[in-house]
Amino acid sequence: MKRLSGKLFSSIDEPILGKITFKPVNLFTRKNYIFISNDGRTKFGYAANLVTTPSNSRPYLKSNSVLIDPEEIKYLNEGDIVSIEKNGVIKVLYEKDSIHNFLLLTERCNSSCIMCPNPVVTKEDDKIPMILKVISLINKDAQLLGITGGEPTLMGDKLVDLINACKVALPQTKLMLLTNGMKFEDFNYVKKIVSVKHPELTIDIPIYSDIDTIHNDIVGAKGFYKTIQGLYNLACFDQKIGLRVVIHRLNYRRLPQMAEFIYHNLPFVKHIAFMQMEPSGVAKVNIDELWVDPYDYINELERTILYLHRREMRVSIYNAQLCVLSPILWEYTKRSISTWKNIYIDTCKDCDYKENCGGFFASSLEIYSKHIKAFKLS
Numbered sequence: 115m116k117r118l119s120g121k122l123f124s125s126i127d128e129p130i131l132g133k134i135t136f137k138p139v140n141l142f143t144r145k146n147y148i149f150i151s152n153d154g155r156t157k158f159g160y161a162a163n164l165v166t167t168p169s170n171s172r173p174y175l176k177s178n179s180v181l182i183d184p185e186e187i188k189y190l191n192e193g194d195i196v197s198i199e200k201n202g203v204i205k206v207l208y209e210k211d212s213i214h215n216f217l218l219l220t221e222r223c224n225s226s227c228i229m230c231p232n233p234v235v236t237k238e239d240d241k242i243p244m245i246l247k248v249i250s251l252i253n254k255d256a257q258l259l260g261i262t263g264g265e266p267t268l269m270g271d272k273l274v275d276l277i278n279a280c281k282v283a284l285p286q287t288k289l290m291l292l293t294n295g296m297k298f299e300d301f302n303y304v305k306k307i308v309s310v311k312h313p314e315l316t317i318d319i320p321i322y323s324d325i326d327t328i329h330n331d332i333v334g335a336k337g338f339y340k341t342i343q344g345l346y347n348l349a350c351f352d353q354k355i356g357l358r359v360v361i362h363r364l365n366y367r368r369l370p371q372m373a374e375f376i377y378h379n380l381p382f383v384k385h386i387a388f389m390q391m392e393p394s395g396v397a398k399v400n401i402d403e404l405w406v407d408p409y410d411y412i413n414e415l416e417r418t419i420l421y422l423h424r425r426e427m428r429v430s431i432y433n434a435q436l437c438v439l440s441p442i443l444w445e446y447t448k449r450s451i452s453t454w455k456n457i458y459i460d461t462c463k464d465c466d467y468k469e470n471c472g473g474f475f476a477s478s479l480e481i482y483s484k485h486i487k488a489f490k491l492s
């Protein structure tokens with residue numbers, strides 16, 4: 115999540131949520147907006163004002179106002195949805211011009227994956243009211259919205275309500291739920307989710323090995339058969355399902371066997387994404403155990419992708435750099451790293467394929483393939 119630093123003119127009791135606007139909006143809807151002021155004057159009626167120069171407004175208009183560096187304003191766009199925290203930090207919860215918007219339902223989880231990019235959280239405030247407000251502010255023409263965690267199904271029926279809220283407020287927006295799928299071993303819970311009848315819901319579920327014990331060691335829970343049962347339960351309702359496979363040292367050797375497992379046991383999934391690991395959070399702590407240069411598994415990945423493709427299963431490669439893939443795999447790559455954390459290293463400056471390349475996670479700056487090399491069109 116993109117974070118900007120600001121300085122509050124006066125303290126606030128709770129975070130302020132609103133939609134960014136650079137131009138005045140009518141008085142009746144102002145309470146939903148956060149106005150960007152470039153002349154130091156704050157305006158009446160907005161949820162908050164972000165000012166780039168010290169405010170010269172009358173004191174009562176300064177409440178709910180935040181001083182922000184003009185350079186930081188460049189990271190905000192009309193229609194973005196942000197929360198202003200009590201310490202002045204501005205969190206960008208939704209970027210209007212991004213196709214990678216995910217609502218973080220909870221940071222808690224019922225797994226403890228060895229390569230989780232997030233830190234472990236055990237206690238937190240209820241995020242649902244804030245998320246419902248965000249959903250109400252998103253433009254109706256939004257193409258895609260994700261729900262993620264932590265583990266979103268830990269929210270139980272509140273997740274069902276939230277999917278319903280998305281269906282009502284954003285009927286044309288594709289919804290993607292990222293979950294470990296363990297809770298879907300409960301057939302009745304699956305029934306509740308599918309009963310919402312969201313027309314554009316896809317549920318993406320990770321699977322890390324064709325061997326139960328390897329998968330369980332990776333996720334830090336006895337989850338393999340729960341997840342598999344969950345997949346079958348979802349399939350009973352013809353729910354659209356995707357699989358996600360994060361590749362690292364503990365599972366790359368058996369990628370071809372996993373492809374066979376998926377083809378024979380989970381032929382109903384609509385899409386399978388093989389992805390490079392994000393080296394942050396818990397993954398960074400365990401990096402010595404997990405890191406394998408993506409160049410070292412190109413053969414396994416190629417066999418895997420082509421095996422599934424030849425059997426008419428839809429496959430993609432996420433978070434990968436073109437120069438560490440054999441060109442035969444390029445057509446399967448997607449630029450999948452969220453815009454705010456997508457970077458390119460110095461070598462990429464001279465690369466003629468940069469526009470087509472997924473690049474790197476910002477957290478990869480200290481660890482990336484030794485085989486990065488710029489391409490030159492001859």
Ligand code: SF4
Nearest residue numbers: 435437462465471487
């Ligand atoms: S040099 Fe950079 S931009 Fe070019 S293919 Fe490699 S990672 Fe991508």
